[in-house]
Amino acid sequence: MRKVLVIVYYWPPAGGPGVQRWLKFVKYLRDFNIEPVVYVPENPHYPLVDENLLSEVPNDVRVLKHPIKEPYAWASLLSKKKTKTISSGIIPEKKPSSLEKILLWIRGNLFIPDARKYWVKPSVKFLLGIIEKEGIETIITTGPPHSLHLIGLELKKKMNIQWISDFRDPWTSIGYHNKLRLTKKSQKKHKDLEKKVLTNSDKIVVTSRTTQMEFEALTNRPVKVITNGFDEVLSPLQLDSKFTISHLGSLLTGRNPITLWKVLQELVNERPEFAKQLSIQLAGVVGEEVWESIGQHGLQSYTNQLGYLPHEQVVEVQQKSQILLLLEIASEETKGIIPGKLFEYLNAKRPILALGPTEWEAGRIVQETKAGISLSTTDAPALKNVLLDWFEQFKKGGFSANSIGIEKFHRRELTKELVNFIVWESS
Known part of the structure; x- marks a missing residue:
């Protein structure tokens, strides 16, 4: 050899x-x-x-x-x-x-x-x-x-x-x-x-x-x-009973999705059923400013900080979550950043909500594989529409990702x- x-x-x-x-x-x-x-x-x-x-x-x-x-x-x-x-x-x-x-x-x-x-x-x-x-x-x-x-x-x-x-x-x-x-x-x-x-x-x-x-x-x-x-061959797991939106990995302050918090705050205030089902999960290090922003939008009671998890537990959380959150700073310098977690998200086969810069390479992969939706970090109307559509699918029990062509990322x-x-x- x-x-x-x-x-x-x-x-x-x-x-x-x-x-x-x-x-x-x-x-x-x-x-x-x-x-x-x-x-x-x-x-x-x-x-x-x-x-x-x-x-x-x-x-x-x-x-x-x-x-x-x-x-x-x-x-x-x-x-x-x-x-x-x-x-x-x-x-x-x-x-x-x-x-x-x-x-x-x-x-x-x-x-x-x-x-x-x-x-x-x-x-x-x-x-x-x-x-x-x-x-x-x-x-x-x-x-x-x-x-x-x-x-x-x-x-x-x-x-x-x-x-x-x-x-x-x-x-x-x-x-x-x-x-x-x-x-x-x-x-x-x-x-x-x-x-x-x-x-x-x-x-x-x-x-x-x-x-x-x-x-x-x-x-x-x-x-x-x-x-x-991604590497693991995963067996299907039972999904969370709540409408869980999960972010896995360090949530750096610059990636703080303020527009998402704002939209979630509106949906919680406007729709009691949404408020009853919402659960936000953050696994990994969370910046202080991010946590403060969650509080400012009245979402701390809906948020569970899981802390750092061993990799095998991360994989389990990904598989059970209703939505997997992929975030990046909206700037010219970050459009080529493809977080490693994206590929494990693909393997989990749960819908991905990607919020990042225009022409983000990671967002393009999400779109091309039909694994979820990629939006600008500031597009509040589109984000609200996506969350409402996914919530309706969740209520009917048919909420899933139908991704294609992900085998090349093994x-x-x-x-x-x-x-x-x-x-x-x-x-």
């Missing part, structure tokens, strides 16, 4: 969406004659932990570990709560406190490209001998954190290997990047590092067509779109695409 070294930061017992992509690729690579060797940090700082995911790591896959030094322990001396919040990606929309300004400035300007930068040099030193000894011809780095791409960059300089960089999210064009209080010098450094990675990678993998076009303007290296996907099919890209020889 051809050996491939996969360099990842998020790996079980890490929780959250970042771990799923490469955990599943590794699961299926051997089906296509690729032997994965996985390299991960020995003592990482994971904002979310899901011990259950350890059981999904194939028993016969080699996982190499090396210590990592991260600054979050030092920063938490100032504020453990705010450090964990910012490290999880939740940046306040309201005017940040003085401490938050300091933490954001430090994160953006002292830790470039991110707080895992101190793992680069020791990792390169550790991996050089292993790559040569094992006869590894291909390495794959996946980010964020994008500092892992710098490991690939250094290894590429020193060895005759194929390097593939996988971008689960964009680098400098992602929405929160502009909130890191970057100096002009820091902005330039991020851009320069991004350009170095893109021009020195042999091949590049991205998760959306938007990111593909963005990167193709910066490099002549081949850029391939391989989305995230993790095994996506792994096949990845392998074809690994072995493909560019002219």
Whole structure:
């Protein structure tokens, strides 16, 4: 078998969406004659932990570990709560406190490209001998954190290997990047590092067509779109008896669906039957401003905060919910963001309500697969009509999604695409 070294930061017992992509690729690579060797940090700082995911790591896959030094322990001396919040990606929309300004400035300007930068040099030193000894011809780095791409960059300089960089999210064009209080010098450094990675990678993998076009303007290296996907074969479960609208995953403040809260408030006030049946479920970290907004619209008594759930429970909630809520910030920068949860939503086969920017790629997938409805975040009349129509179907007991063509998003099919890209020889 051809050996491939996969360099990842998020790996079980890490929780959250970042771990799923490469955990599943590794699961299926051997089906296509690729032997994965996985390299991960020995003592990482994971904002979310899901011990259950350890059981999904194939028993016969080699996982190499090396210590990592991260600054979050030092920063938490100032504020453990705010450090964990910012490290999880939740940046306040309201005017940040003085401490938050300091933490954001430090994160953006002292830790470039991110707080895992101190793992680069020791990792390169550790991996050089292993790559040569094992006869590894291909390495794959996946980010964020994008500092892992710098490991690939250094290894590429020193060895005759194929390097593939996988971008689960964009680098400098992602929405929160502009909130890191970057100096002009820091902005330039991020851009320069991004350009170095893109021009020195042999091949590049991205998760959306938007990111593909963005990167193709910066490099002549081949850029391939391989989305995230779903894996489990699910048995049908009994649906919730109430009209549940569920959001799974961190609900960042910028994604706060104020128009949805406003429309739900109107429906609760106008229709007693709707008020009796409504149930809002939020699983994962919820920003303070989001919770405040729910309260301002009189919806807290209808809302159940489930907190962080293990992945297997997330899948169960998705299957039982009447509506699955998919949200994104309405901006030009986010139209190429395709949340990993979308594909698990597709697998759950429950109607998806997608609220995001115009020409949102995730919304287009929802529409093309007939898995639900995609609307602008501010289109209150259309949103109200959709909810009323779905509620009427719910009352009649025939509310379901009749999606089509979702098989191509199964993790095994996506792994096949990845392998074809690994072995493909560019002219």
